[in-house]
Amino acid sequence: MLDFLSQPFMVRALVAAAVTGLATPAVGTFLVQRRLSLMGDGIGHISVTGVALGLLTGASPTFTAVVVAIVGAVAIELLRASGRASGDVALALIFYGGLAGGLLLVSIGGKGVATLQTYLFGSILSISQGDVWASVALAGVVIGLCLALLPQLFSVSNDEEFAQTTGLPVRFYNVLISVLAAVSVSVAMRTVGLLLVSALLVIPVATAQQFSRGFRRTMFAAMVAGLLASVAGVITSWYADVPPGSSIVLIALLGFTVTAPMGILLQRRRLARMPFEMAEPVDAHTVEEGHQHLHGPGCGHVAVEHGDHVDYIHDGHRHAVHEGHYDEH
């Protein structure tokens, strides 16, 4: 049954996938909140240049990828913050430069695209013991900082201007989020691959936010979803003999697709209870005559706040209690 555990490379791949699955959605939560969902893609493309540099110079591709990814992520953030290019244009500029640069360097080095492919789509066979330790250490740093600075990072992502008036160094935290994203991309490179890494930043978060009521819970739920998808994806990759990147991302997407209908239902129930605004005081009364049902807590009708009182939704009407009868609101 668990025969894959007898293969040392599978154990290494599972450990790497587990820490990747936990760390990547943690950063992804902040990226999604800041509407930078595609930032992971941009960083992934830049990292191609980093990997190529490693292959060319004989240095560890993971190390060069981390360095180049951080430089690129900071560049994206500075471009965005200076307003010289809007967020998505800044990403696009760096996307293409990174990918083209990487291909050029690999061709110069004569390694060919085959070597690069293990980094583009992930490969459980190519993960060495050293890679696993590096992944665990880097993922640990990412998760640790995301949790320790959660209040600050939440404030900056939720309302940047307000965060600034509370004296938070907004620019520092924005750059930090970018650096954490770059590090998690480099960690995910070996299992998911650079071209699909963004999926692991975004999809678990999208799955989690359908259910959760709060930011912190969304983050934790996304980490669990990322962990499950990554581990299940690597196991699938072993049995089906497909690149792990594809199986991880497809399983994450499957999770989203299965939970989406439930999420939509939950959302509708919440929105139905959203209070109505009371723009003007009610003066003209439309009385609902001869209404026999007694509305009250737990009467079976959706109760919605309306200014200073409660309306009950009854067959598409809004009934408000008023001096022994119901008004139509």
Place this chain on the structure above:
Amino acid sequence: MTAVIEVARGAVALAGRPILRDVDLTVHDGEVVALLGANGSGKSTLVKTVVGLLPLSAGDLRLFGTPLGSFGQWGRLGYVPQRSTIGQGIPATVREVVAAGRLARRRPLRPASGSDRRAVRDALEAVGLADRANHPVATLSGGQQQRVLMARTLAGQPDLLVLDEPNAGVDLVSQQAIADTLAERARAGTTIVVVLHELGPFEALIRRTVVMREGRVAYDGPPTSLAASGHDPHCAPSEAAGRMPPMAGLLEEDR
């Protein structure tokens, strides 16, 4: 009385366009000031400058006697922006948003202390949303969301409150709740500067109005019955008559 806000010959330019010119404004400890003016008169720009979000292109700005450049007591300053995007993106609970206002008085990497949690709870109670602490912000009405923004700022226990149109698009119940909370803070000695379209439920609270017009201060003095009611242009008090700007037109635009 010490000066809490001092703007001297302040000017602000956005992308090269001069928005504020020659603004002199001093607000003293414990004052409650309403900033009035038509859309585009520069009142929002002025408050954003005062809280340090926009740089002065000329002139001088001091907060609590310290030039803005070297100001560091952010816990004393409380800014309530116009209803913003707090409900968008990832769901966040009311408590999470309000706790962000406490960060001015918290150091990073330390867990929230008992007094931090108490400040958040008190702020939620002050705006009447204590029972909503665990609800997602997005499921609140617009008026309730504005009260969440108010609570977020109160959680930092500021000495100066700067509010940008807290009753824009807000239902009457929430307008009254916000006005009551402000009255409570004013009694406790908090200095308040509030940008308003019309005085409305804030009328009883306001002792001084500053009317902006095309980026300059057009009137600075006690509220006139004209400014207060916005309806009757015939009963302006005589002491302000000499300095009266053509406010009638301004205020009619507002509704």
